[in-house]
Amino acid sequence: MSSEQFQAAHESIYHIGTRLLEYLQELRQDRLSEGDDTKSLQSVEDNINKALQALKDQKYQVAVIAAMKAGKSTFLNAVIGADVLASEAEACTICRTDIRPIYTIATPRLLEYRQGQKEPVIIAEGNASLIRQKFLDRTHKLRATANQDNTTRFELQHPIEAISKLSSLAGFTLVDTPGPNEWESAGFSTVALKQTALEALRTCDAILFVLDYSSFKDNTNSELLQDLIEQRGEFLAKNTGKIYFILNKVDRKAEGDRAIDDVIADLKRALIGFGITDPVIYPTSAWQGLLAKLIQQGTEQL
Known part of the structure; x- marks a missing residue:
């Protein structure tokens, strides 16, 4: 549908x-x-x-997971329609970030929730570039201090262009989760960080798995797939149409590289080997998608 x-x-x-x-x-x-x-x-x-x-009031949560450098933040930015999430080479996601849609006339905000506190702290309020920088600064500080503030999650309130014309998805939430590379490089409790990511997978309605076109066979992806199957095996068995694989960065294909269809067929065989029957795979270039949207909007964020 x-x-x-x-x-x-x-x-x-x-x-x-x-x-x-x-x-x-x-x-x-x-x-x-x-x-x-x-x-x-x-x-x-x-x-x-x-x-x-x-x-x-129907709620619908979609978890987005990926190994570091797969282009997850750029993919999310393309869906949102703004360059609001940092996409550094280093690990940027240290805990769950819920991305909730707001009307275009509302002011975007970044909130931080901490253990033991009922009310969130407003980290930033304003345009995408301001939120992006404040979010990145806050992430660096949490890593440097080993999360002494006991931050449990962030919430980004921002228009989501991909669903802006779908009033039926007013209760939609994109959930950005930390990947295995980030569990290892966080500098604080990797067990808690991993549990946070896997909890998001257990409670979501659908899963988007972002893979790098040039390195989808990495051990990190295998680890993430194994965790996914262990945590959501029953879910995957009953809802095979609710997990989607995004083969990102296909724009990096060189003239002498294999055809994209061949890469997709290879990925499909690998996923079937993990027990995921008839995997749904979409080749994409998140960067080109984001760039097109920013140009369309007439922004100067690049």
Whole structure:
């Protein structure tokens, strides 16, 4: 089902439910005027109201995982439509970051949640370049101090261009998780960092696995796949259509390299070897996607 079809189905269900609710309310008023207590109709009306509210408030989490240097941050930036997440050569993701959509008229913010504190700390508020730098500075400080502030997660509130026209995904959250390289290079509790990443995989509705076109057979990817299978084996068995593999950086293919279709076939065989039946693979260039969006927006962020 395409995003347009999903949106149309969502709107249709909500419209039908609303019309049915209006009809029941009119019918109940007529029955009340006739002396009927209308308890049964009230019960049906309450259930429809709950269903419509649940449809409106539906939450949908998509976890994005990758080994370091696979281009995960650039991929996320392309989906968001802004160069807001740092994409250094060094490990940048030290804990879970929830990316939640807001309206374009709202001000983007970066929040930090800490253990033992109910309210988050506002790290940055403003445009993408400001948030990007503040986020990077904060990440460096947490690494240098071995996370003495006990930061548990970040939350980025920013418009997500890829779903900006889909009101059905108002409860959508992108979850950026640290990969194995970052578990090892964090400089603090790698066990806690790994548990944070795997917990996101256990609770998400779908998984996007970003792989580097030139190095998808690395041991790091094998480790991550093994963790994924161990943590979400039952999920993967029942929901084979809810994990998607993003073969990134295909723009780096040189003239003498193998055809992309051959690389995809090789990757597919490797994934099947890990027990993932009929893997869904999308070749892409996150950098070209982000660049195109920034040019389209007329920005000067590059």
